[in-house]
Amino acid sequence: MKSMRIVLAEDNDILRKSLSFFLESKGYEVDQFSDGKEALEAIETNNYDLVLTDINMPGISGMEITQYIRQRIQSDIPVIILTSSGVEQTELDSFDIGANEFIAKPVSPAVLLVRINKLLGIRI
Amino acid sequence: MEHLWELYANGTWNEPFLIVSICSFVTASVILYLLLIGSRNSHIKNERLRTEYGILIDKLLFTVVFEDLPFSDIIQNENYKKLKDNRFFREFTTESVINLHKNYNGVYARKLEQFYKDSGLKNDSLKKLKSLKWDIRCKGITELAEMNVHEVFDTILTNSKARNKTLQITAINACIKLEGTKGIAHLTEHPYPIDDWTQVNIIAAFKKHDVGDTQGIENLLESKNTTVVALGLKLIKELKLTQKVPFVEQLATQAPNTFLKYEAQSVLQQLTD
Numbered sequence: 001m002k003s004m005r006i007v008l009a010e011d012n013d014i015l016r017k018s019l020s021f022f023l024e025s026k027g028y029e030v031d032q033f034s035d036g037k038e039a040l041e042a043i044e045t046n047n048y049d050l051v052l053t054d055i056n057m058p059g060i061s062g063m064e065i066t067q068y069i070r071q072r073i074q075s076d077i078p079v080i081i082l083t084s085s086g087v088e089q090t091e092l093d094s095f096d097i098g099a100n101e102f103i104a105k106p107v108s109p110a111v112l113l114v115r116i117n118k119l120l121g122i123r124i
Numbered sequence: 125m126e127h128l129w130e131l132y133a134n135g136t137w138n139e140p141f142l143i144v145s146i147c148s149f150v151t152a153s154v155i156l157y158l159l160l161i162g163s164r165n166s167h168i169k170n171e172r173l174r175t176e177y178g179i180l181i182d183k184l185l186f187t188v189v190f191e192d193l194p195f196s197d198i199i200q201n202e203n204y205k206k207l208k209d210n211r212f213f214r215e216f217t218t219e220s221v222i223n224l225h226k227n228y229n230g231v232y233a234r235k236l237e238q239f240y241k242d243s244g245l246k247n248d249s250l251k252k253l254k255s256l257k258w259d260i261r262c263k264g265i266t267e268l269a270e271m272n273v274h275e276v277f278d279t280i281l282t283n284s285k286a287r288n289k290t291l292q293i294t295a296i297n298a299c300i301k302l303e304g305t306k307g308i309a310h311l312t313e314h315p316y317p318i319d320d321w322t323q324v325n326i327i328a329a330f331k332k333h334d335v336g337d338t339q340g341i342e343n344l345l346e347s348k349n350t351t352v353v354a355l356g357l358k359l360i361k362e363l364k365l366t367q368k369v370p371f372v373e374q375l376a377t378q379a380p381n382t383f384l385k386y387e388a389q390s391v392l393q394q395l396t397d
Contacts, residue, residue: 014182014185014220014227015223015227018186018190021182021186021190025190086334106229107228108230108232110232111230
């Protein structure tokens with residue numbers, strides 16, 4: 001079976017690397033970026049199955065990436081937003097601009113995996 | 125002294141003065157240049173080591189967290205064995221463990237806590253608490269609180285009474301993280317005014333650490349220290365603790381001054397609207 005491709009945009013080095021390690025160990029192909037702009041360029045030129053992005057990032061924010069995917073590219077690729085913000089409005093805004101899931105940090109990789117699988121329609 | 129005065133009086137002082145000045149300037153410049161080079165080299169070396177150790181530490185932590193590698197196996201790793209007593213390596217490992225712990229919860233966070241204990245990094249943090257430098261103590265307190273080391277609560281509580289403002293706020297935040305409301309219970313007897321900056325930090329700590337059990341916050345309203353009472357009111361308002369309304373009502377009728385009475389009425393209005 002062809003492995004699913006995920007874009008992981010997160011500027012915290014150890015979190016990005018560890019999540020990438022975890023998802024790769026579960027059979028996903030992960031392209032990781034610490035800069036929002038680079039992540040967006042990769043999304044535009046490649047076919048990915050899911051986008052996992054932090055909100056606060058250098059270059060372009062996770063919100064802008066989601067907005068760009070929905071409005072400019074008009075793609076329905078699943079988007080999961082990660083954030084350390086506990087502000088209710090941030091969560092509402094994320095869904096408003098088209099994110100499929102919102103996960104507040106600290107995260108549980110196991111829960112993240114379940115949500116990714118659910119969005120990609122993968123049964124374990 | 126006499127010799128110097130003679131030099132000045134007969135007007136021949138210019139030459140030796142200029143020679144001494146130039147020599148001092150050149151010596152100082154050389155010393156500063158060498159210090160600069162030394163500092164730069166040290167930074168470059170540390171950056172190189174960070175990259176080198178980073179790869180090993182990442183691999184180590186990921187196997188601990190995601191592959192359930194026991195510590196008895198980690199200790200057999202040749203690279204780890206070689207570096208485990210290196211101060212810089214340990215410091216960088218602690219930094220990475222803390223960073224990862226801040227971002228993970230549940231069973232993954234527990235595995236990191238276990239590694240922190242088994243690897244002796246916890247002892248390094250405990251040593252920091254004994255430092256005479258306040259910034260080192262702050263670092264130790266932050267690390268131990270992040271890793272949920274509850275047994276140091278009393279020591280941290282002692283630090284929350286320190287004179288240094290940053291140390292005091294760091295310690296109070298840590299107490300709240302570790303024990304919730306119990307972490308500020310001692311403030312009821314606090315003899316000095318608590319300034320706005322400290323109050324803001326305490327409220328932020330309650331929000332950040334999502335303290336569920338708020339039993340005891342109402343005791344702040346009974347303090348003789350009016351700034352502590354004001355803090356109690358702010359906490360009740362910011363955390364929207366409607367279950368504390370009877371205590372606020374009581375304060376509104378028996379407040380020691382008009383400011384607190386007004387504040388209590390304002391909180392009541394917000395909570396009951």
